[in-house]
Amino acid sequence: MTGTTRDGTFLIENGEITRALANVRYRMSALDLFRGIDLMGPQRLVRDWWSSNGMGSIVCLCPAVKVARATITGSSPL
Incomplete structure (x- = not known):
């Protein structure tokens, strides 16, 4: 799967958050993502995520996760 993060993505170096990252694009299989979850x-x-476009309410259950490894293919500056 591929995707782009929007908010709440941080670079962790030597166990410390060093800076925020914007619009990080990742590529990995869903199985690898789930296998790599360290913390949840x-x-x-979340209701009406990114607007429902007149199609009714969109509801998501979305915990924050920390993944051990991901294939990052790019990022745009803040």
Whole structure:
């Protein structure tokens, strides 16, 4: 799967958050993503994510996750 992050993506070096990253593009299989989860935050309910475009309410359950490894293919500056 491929995707682009929007918010809440940080570079971690030597166990410390060193800076925020914007629009990080990643590529990996869903199985590799799930196998690589180190930490998972509490479940969060998000309503009307990125607008429903008149198709009714879109509801997501999306906890924050920390993944051990990911294939990063690019990033744009903040």
